[in-house]
Amino acid sequence: MSAVHSAVTRRLDDGGSAARDPLTVARARALRMGIDIGGSKIEVVLVEHGRVIALDRLPTGYGARQVLANTAALASTLAANVGLDLADIGAVGVGIPGAIESGTGRVRHAVNLGIDDLALGSELSALLGVPVRIENDVNAAGLGAFHALGLARNASIAYLNLGTGLAAGLVLQGTLWRGSRGTAGEIGHMPVVQDGPLCACGQRGCLELYTSGSGLARMWPAAPGQALAELHKAVAAGDRAAIDVHRTWIEGIASAVRALVLTLDVDSVIIGGGLSTHHPSLLDEVRGVLTEWSARSSFLKMLDLPSRVVLPPTGLPVAALGAALLGEPR
Numbered sequence: 301m302s303a304v305h306s307a308v309t310r311r312l313d314d315g316g317s318a319a320r321d322p323l324t325v326a327r328a329r330a331l332r333m334g335i336d337i338g339g340s341k342i343e344v345v346l347v348e349h350g351r352v353i354a355l356d357r358l359p360t361g362y363g364a365r366q367v368l369a370n371t372a373a374l375a376s377t378l379a380a381n382v383g384l385d386l387a388d389i390g391a392v393g394v395g396i397p398g399a400i401e402s403g404t405g406r407v408r409h410a411v412n413l414g415i416d417d418l419a420l421g422s423e424l425s426a427l428l429g430v431p432v433r434i435e436n437d438v439n440a441a442g443l444g445a446f447h448a449l450g451l452a453r454n455a456s457i458a459y460l461n462l463g464t465g466l467a468a469g470l471v472l473q474g475t476l477w478r479g480s481r482g483t484a485g486e487i488g489h490m491p492v493v494q495d496g497p498l499c500a501c502g503q504r505g506c507l508e509l510y511t512s513g514s515g516l517a518r519m520w521p522a523a524p525g526q527a528l529a530e531l532h533k534a535v536a537a538g539d540r541a542a543i544d545v546h547r548t549w550i551e552g553i554a555s556a557v558r559a560l561v562l563t564l565d566v567d568s569v570i571i572g573g574g575l576s577t578h579h580p581s582l583l584d585e586v587r588g589v590l591t592e593w594s595a596r597s598s599f600l601k602m603l604d605l606p607s608r609v610v611l612p613p614t615g616l617p618v619a620a621l622g623a624a625l626l627g628e629p630r
């Protein structure tokens with residue numbers, strides 16, 4: 301486990317006394333804890349007045365029982381390290397991949413975590429002794445990125461997550477938008493190539509097959525997690541096939557941006573997720589494709605797509621931050 305909490309421990313002890321001190325308890329009520337359960341690590345943050353003041357991490361583990369136990373252990377450890385009783389904290393929120401049953405906090409089909417069905421909200425709440433809100437991880441990241449960028453309260457964004465899959469978190473006029481069945485923003489499963497390869501969803505030619513981490517690995521097979529690095533090497537060496545695959549990948553991202561703006565007319569599309577952080581020139585390349593398309597269409601040119609694509613602030617755990625802010629009144 302990392303040890304980034306020592307400075308924060310001091311900061312929280314500034315009040316000068318133990319966690320049960322009334323002043324400290326009052327301060328704890330204003331704190332929010334956010335937890336991001338990812339494929340490889342769980343990240344936990346403490347947020348005070350919208351600012352991350354403590355952070356810790358732990359490997360996720362695999363399967364419902366292990367993920368639950370590790371999440372509870374990490375939350376308890378962080379609270380103990382800063383001298384807080386978890387029961388005093390104002391709010392705890394969790395972002396996790398999978399289909400979330402809104403209201404109950406039940407998680408289904410979190411395939412990468414080995415979770416088929418887990419009553420995460422109630423079970424984690426029982427372990428921590430505090431109510432817990434559960435949200436889809438991409439939605440949580442969208443909320444966190446919205447906040448981290450310091451946008452106007454009534455701004456609208458789409459957070460395009462380039463992870464193993466491809467999906468967008470939508471914050472419309474400052475409020476997370478889940479849709480009527482919780483599937484808003486699942487643009488990875490829009491078919492874009494008729495009779496294309498079979499997708500895990502049962503359709504053919506889905507955008508995710510060309511634009512996500514798994515799509516990249518499909519188009520440019522390499523050791524796990526190495527597809528983008530290997531592709532870059534081949535592009536740098538002038539490999540024609542690699543250049544074509546790279547172009548397909550960037551065009552897929554640009555298509556997603558265009559679809560999100562045409563559907564929702566959001567102020568910005570924020571490109572996040574694991575793939576974006578390992579590709580420094582991504583923003584310029586996506587903007588380049590959008591600029592090419594705009595040169596051929598006065599309609600697209602009017603939409604000013606290149607200037608509406610942005611990256612989230614670097615170094616901020618946006619998904620954990622967003623999880624901490626779940627349910628916060630606007």
Ligand SMILES: [Zn+2]
Pocket residue numbers: 488489490499500501502503506508
């Ligand atoms: Zn699909």
